[in-house]
Amino acid sequence: NAGVTQTPKFQVLKTGQSMTLQCAQDMNHNSMYWYRQDPGMGLRLIYYSASEGTTDKGEVPNGYNVSRLNKREFSLRLESAAPSQTSVYFCASSEAHGGVNTEAFFGQGTRLTVV
């Protein structure tokens, strides 16, 4: 019953460093998402992927890149971290087709601090 698994759980980066957040789901979902959660701003969509091989920008894509490696995995990369990217990052997946989106399942989150 793994569901959605994110790694790492915590990370501290220096400004300018790069890193990749990993996400994998074992529910055979077609859609996957990356969000950031900031106080007072809720969850903001960074990127999403409707299917293997496709990715689209969300509300706040600047400073991030993503890769939908296969149906299971969807990674988020920060090429040059900035303090403004300090946040809690969540990966999620859902089954979306025929105009209906099922329940989204979330990972446990990655708490990232950029100093």
Next chain:
Amino acid sequence: AQRVTQPEKLLSVFKGAPVELKCNYSYSGSPELFWYVQYSRQRLQLLLRHISRESIKGFTADLNKGETSFHLKKPFAQEEDSAMYYCALSAWYSSASKIIFGSGTRLSIRP
């Protein structure tokens, strides 16, 4: 553009009192709306969705297309209801869907 608005950052009520968490949306298509909840130290999880029209943990939400609202209600609040609540909208682009969340409301139930 799609948008979900939750006007209250914090809502504090006494145990046993009624609760209403407000949610308004902006979407040109046929909306698919959800309420998610995040309890302390737990993952975000689905509370209910408008398609199901069910009551979960005593909570209900009715989609009002005229007022573009999907408010979450419970007649008698319990202490275990204290959590962060997010309203969400599933928006469709061609054959792809993205889920947009509101800014969240922290519900605090006082004993």
